[in-house]
Amino acid sequence: MDFDLTPEQEMLRDTVRDVLERAYTPERRTEIVATELGWDPQIWRTFAEIGLLGLTFAEEDGGMGAGPIEAMLVLTELGRRLAPEPLLDCALLPGGLIARAGTDTQRKDLLPRIAEGDLRPVFAHGEPGVRWPATELTTRAVRTATGWNLTGAKHPVSHGDSADLLIVSAALPVGSFQEAGTEPAAAYPDLLEEAGPGHPGGVAAGLFLVDPAAAGVRRTDYLGHDGVRGATIEFDGVAAELLGEPKDAAEIVTAAVAGAQAALCAEAIGAMEESLRLTTEYLKTRKQFGVPLRAFQTLTQRAADMYVSLELARGMSMYASMSLADGVADPVVASRAKLRIGRSARHIGQEAIQMHGGIGMTAEYPVGHYTARLTAIEHSLGDSSDHLRYLGRTVGDHQMVEI
Known part of the structure; x- marks a missing residue:
């Protein structure tokens, strides 16, 4: 298997790296994160100009037609500089949902506007008090004479504070689809067994477009410990437009997640790489008892262990991205990668702060900010304990290998 990048992929990576290195120093990032928006609209426009906002969209939809490997390279560079722009939350993730589920009219209307930076949608899927993987959608959609109404709440919605379009997942009776002449599947068939008798029978998952300024929408903003903003969004009989055709969207949601x-x-790989680089540079330059810290064997061994954790994580990240590139959106593969990344991120973040000593805890030094972002990533879409639990339930699906 060839793991080398193509010249086009190298050019993309280098272009993004150059843009972000010129845009962000640690001090500049602190200034931008402290603004009301939390990210730089000028950088967002630059992303649009070089094609990043429509990176994975088809060319006929105004995108570049790139795949998961290219997306992986770009996001690694964002992690390396801790760039706060919501490329995943407000472009790639919601755009992918529209590309997979939307009608021709919806795709032609929405995707070019996202790619040009004129529209910032977010995917509102998580719900208050529900750990990953969600076994039940409490947000409900009801069909009316004029369309659909939504009632429920979504939390957390990353970058939901600045979104101008919401893509909301909701449960609805299968009869709603049967009236339209379709035959939906059950919602989340791979998760039904863990829901138990409390799971509502006869429901399907739907995706809906909602204007965040519509009547009945209540948005409460929050600030995460990593500086990323978001919102809790409540819906009270809100008018919504069905995304795509009337059919069960559970598989589309699973693939998107x-x-x-x-x-x-x-x-996370980019953030871990930079955390390790900062730590090794510190060990080379910081002196204790008249000699550089790198002269202490215990510290160099701990740095070597950080490198091992990084390479383990890098391999799993590539595994997940290459599986997507092969057209396999397997939750088990993603869960394996997320578990490994979570463990490596915790190890590297904690060691980076420990080996920097007191300066590693200060707001003026970047190591603490990298650790905060790694911690937030570890808790997004399931933390390590969630993924370990999920993978434990799949052990029986595998055959025993004897050596």
């Missing part, structure tokens, strides 16, 4: 998990893994 797996893709988002792989993207977060790629971002």
